Amino acid sequence: MRGATWCWLARYAPEGGLDNWHPARHLLSQMAIWLTYPLQKREIHVADPMAGFFMVRRSCLKDIELHNRGFKILLEILVRGKVGSVSEIPFTFGPRRAGTSKANIRVGLDYFSLLYRLWRNR
Numbered sequence: 001m002r003g004a005t006w007c008w009l010a011r012y013a014p015e016g017g018l019d020n021w022h023p024a025r026h027l028l029s030q031m032a033i034w035l036t037y038p039l040q041k042r043e044i045h046v047a048d049p050m051a052g053f054f055m056v057r058r059s060c061l062k063d064i065e066l067h068n069r070g071f072k073i074l075l076e077i078l079v080r081g082k083v084g085s086v087s088e089i090p091f092t093f094g095p096r097r098a099g100t101s102k103a104n105i106r107v108g109l110d111y112f113s114l115l116y117r118l119w120r121n122r
Helices: 023-034 073-080 105-120
Strands: 006-010 054-056 086-090
Touching: 073 105
Parallel strands: 006 086
Antiparallel strands: 006 054
16 A cells, blocks of 8 residues: 555455445445446556545646536546556445435436546546
8 A cells, every 4th residue: 555546445355345235235336336347447447446435646636627426536536537556445334324325316327427427538
């Protein structure tokens, strides 16, 4: 991790995991990640581009205007950023203790819209 351009917590990194996820939720998560494979840079392929907790060096974002719609900013940074290397830190994604999921049809549509924009502008 010392020389990495950035790092994040990754559920699907070796030794990471999911604790008590419903099989349908796991399948949807895997499908969402699978759809990112054609967009990811060959030299920097990550197991969990959907993670929500990450660190990134400022230089990776220089001169990049990020979209303000949706919440999958990590995927956009991976595709559009000036990322030289990454380090995924495994963690186990546990059950929700409070609040409710943001996942709904609108979020799904926003995600497909992001995939389309990234594909079109790569």
